[in-house]
Amino acid sequence: MACDCSTCNTLKKRKLIQLPDHSGKSSLILQLCQLGLAAVDRHFFNFSTRPSNFAMSPMGVYRDWLMTGRAYSTQKPPELHDHDDSAMFPAILWAFSFETNCQLLVSDSEEGQSYQFQWRPDNAESVAGRFLVLAYLWARPTNGKLIDLGNRDAEQRRRLDNLPTLDETELMRRLVQVQLSGFRFLYNVEWEPARSGRTGKAELVFVSRTGVFAVVVVEQSDSSAGETAESRRRERRRELEQRARKLRENFAGQHLEAAAIVAFTCTCTDGAKLKVTPVGANDRVVACVVEKVEQKIDGGQWSRAAATATGGQMSNRNALPAVPAVLIASALVYGYLVRK
Numbered sequence: 001m002a003c004d005c006s007t008c009n010t011l012k013k014r015k016l017i018q019l020p021d022h023s024g025k026s027s028l029i030l031q032l033c034q035l036g037l038a039a040v041d042r043h044f045f046n047f048s049t050r051p052s053n054f055a056m057s058p059m060g061v062y063r064d065w066l067m068t069g070r071a072y073s074t075q076k077p078p079e080l081h082d083h084d085d086s087a088m089f090p091a092i093l094w095a096f097s098f099e100t101n102c103q104l105l106v107s108d109s110e111e112g113q114s115y116q117f118q119w120r121p122d123n124a125e126s127v128a129g130r131f132l133v134l135a136y137l138w139a140r141p142t143n144g145k146l147i148d149l150g151n152r153d154a155e156q157r158r159r160l161d162n163l164p165t166l167d168e169t170e171l172m173r174r175l176v177q178v179q180l181s182g183f184r185f186l187y188n189v190e191w192e193p194a195r196s197g198r199t200g201k202a203e204l205v206f207v208s209r210t211g212v213f214a215v216v217v218v219e220q221s222d223s224s225a226g227e228t229a230e231s232r233r234r235e236r237r238r239e240l241e242q243r244a245r246k247l248r249e250n251f252a253g254q255h256l257e258a259a260a261i262v263a264f265t266c267t268c269t270d271g272a273k274l275k276v277t278p279v280g281a282n283d284r285v286v287a288c289v290v291e292k293v294e295q296k297i298d299g300g301q302w303s304r305a306a307a308t309a310t311g312g313q314m315s316n317r318n319a320l321p322a323v324p325a326v327l328i329a330s331a332l333v334y335g336y337l338v339r340k
Helices: 006-011 025-037 080-099 121-138 149-161 167-178 227-254 281-298 303-309 325-329 331-337
Strands: 044-047 103-109 112-118 146-148 185-191 202-207 212-220 260-268 275-278 319-321
Touching: 025 044, 025 080, 025 112, 025 121, 080 103, 080 112, 080 121, 121 281, 146 149, 149 167, 149 185, 167 202, 167 212, 167 260, 202 227, 212 227, 212 281, 227 260, 260 281, 275 281
Parallel strands: 212 260
Antiparallel strands: 044 112, 103 112, 146 319, 185 202, 202 212, 260 275
């Protein structure tokens, strides 16, 4: 018989904000958003992290919850306080799939249960927007620590102004002046991985208020005419895109707080218009969604919802949350943030 107590009825809600509070709730939602944003062009992502990674109890009698939307028990129902903890994990997954318009498939394996969130290819941009909005609404500072993006932006702009005047430097300044759509804050100038090897550096890194980073590599293009010169330019563009992908991968490993990371190349020939290009389909869709969501934030569409969902902690709209400890501990996030 299905349990019909008030606690279980609350856990059957299809809105994340309606579910009971829990110390691991925000971290679980954010991790799901990260995985989804890293796989928009694949139209699915797999998730197999255990409830204990989020300080949540094993599901116990709620094992079938995700498949039925109800909790079944052949024994005496647990005490109320047990309901909250053991049903919290599946309740969040169930509500997340509903709010993001994804299909949720559950399968058993020797290691435990595995979950796959799927969406239609023609619905990818809409679903990505839902992932990003949830990531924005549920982002929380850790130990009250916030990164002030306004101050960070001003500091990096001063650094850029002090660089020697070279061709690439001028392109960097031009791009910062016109801004990358949706990414209004300059986060890094000449960012290099801890162990760069042959990867080189990202000339610019931008960030949106929604926690999406844009890694940009900049290069002045050769303007020579002829087939040979054009062939060299094509080869150089491929090399530039590959460098951007590797830098995105390295940046992901060092910034687990990111909702998503996209990569761009920025090229120019003899003072012509800047050509800023996302390196892959996923980068293109996520960047497009960032621009639309930022416009809606400017319109105040989610200001009240954000304050409700985060307990009033999102009052600083130009602040970026520090990385939650549970995300640092999870190798799963890093594996899916890296897009080949």
